[in-house]
Amino acid sequence: MKLDDEVPGILSRVLTAAPARRQAILAALAAYEVKAGVFDVSEDLIPMSFAEVVRHGRVADILRMTFGDVPEGLPGLLERIGERPLDRRADYLAIFQMLARNDVRAADALRGAGRITRRKLEVLSSLDPRWHHTHTLERLDTGAEATTFNAAVEFVQSVCSRASDETVAEAIAQMRPTSTLPRLLDRFIRRADRLPVNPVPVGDNDLRPLSTTRDLLEAGLRYRNCISHRLSEVAAGKLAIAEYQTQLLVEFRPLSLGAAWMFRDVHGPRNGPVALALIAEVEAKCDALGIPRITEAGGGDGWKSYRRFTGELEWG
Structure with missing residues (x-):
């Protein structure tokens, strides 16, 4: 509005201009108003004739008056902003600086992503x-x-x-x-x-560690479960899997501070029920390997015998 007082018609020019000229004017105004911290734009670099350039000049004239050397591709990127102005003045300067430092990858990404928005500029600045x-x-x-x-x-x-x-x-x-x-x-x-070391040692005839992604994926197919979706947990050391006698999968979880692993659970085909007698075998095997587990309090051996005799099942 101040420039329109100086040279009448600037407001009308901005409101009716095509996107390329409109965004060039807005970029020039952003550079005029943001004078500190981004790049040096002094009063001497933008003399009073700036208003006349904005009113009558071409896109190249407006940008040259504002930035001096205009990086290649700046008018084209500004045109991709469209009719509406960007939300922040700094966004216009970010586009200028990106081209000034010859950031080809960033410029190409913007050119191919449709209309340039504040969101896309934020993503670009945060993205490696x-x-x-x-x-x-x-x-x-x-x-x-x-x-x-x-x-x-x-x-x-x-x-x-x-x-x-x-x-x-x-x-x-x-x-x-x-x-x-x-x-x-x-x-x-x-x-x-580069998977973490499985807690089950290699060479045991009954309990086989699944130490590679291929082992895990093949086991997921054979047992028809969701193990293929838990590969990242294995890779991060939050989960380890072994196979017991080609009958069920045994799940281990790490203890705090990376001290060791603990036997956590068993899983049958399709995550179906697992007989208690088979679970007891796995527990005995883990005990022999020195892998700790949670022991349920109370009941004693008599309770376990009752569960086995009555045929009750626990679900893996």
Whole structure:
């Protein structure tokens, strides 16, 4: 409004201009008003003739008057903002700075993601530069979600040697329209090869540790259960699985402070019931291996005999 007082017609020009010129004017005003902390824009760099440039100048003239050297691609990105202004002045300066430092990956991600919004700029600023791509920009909704994705990829890379920066970036680039980022990460988890050591030693004839993702996936198919969806727990050391006499799966959980593992539960095919006699065998095997378990208080051996004799079952 102050500029319109100086050169009448500026307000009308802004309201009726095409998106490219309108956003160039708004970017210029953002740079004019945000003078500290982002980049140096002094009164000398924006003289009084600035109002006349805004009123009569072309897009290139307006941007050159404001920024001096105009990075390649700035007018095109500003046009992608559309008719409405961005919510914050700093968003316009963020776009300028991104191009000024020649951040090609970020610029390409914005160009391919449709209309530029504050949300997309927040996601871009929070996302690890290695994962800057149109496909991530379109699938992440907030900066907090982008930060979570960064940490999730870091975890995947810690347990899967194949998940190099180049491989993850290529997988993102090749995503199909129906693909999701959780599915992409899950594919790497299914190839994890840095699993924690299983608490069951190798070589036992009765209790066999499932120490690889291949072992776990094959067991999930044979027992028809959800073990394939718990691979991340195994990779994180929050769960370990062994197989007892090809009849049932034995679940172990870590004790606090990483001191050891504890026998937790048994699971039959389709998570069906497991006979108490078979559970007792597993308990005896864990006792022999020095793996602790929770002992139910009271009842004694007589109670266990009663349960076996009456044929009662516990569910795995």
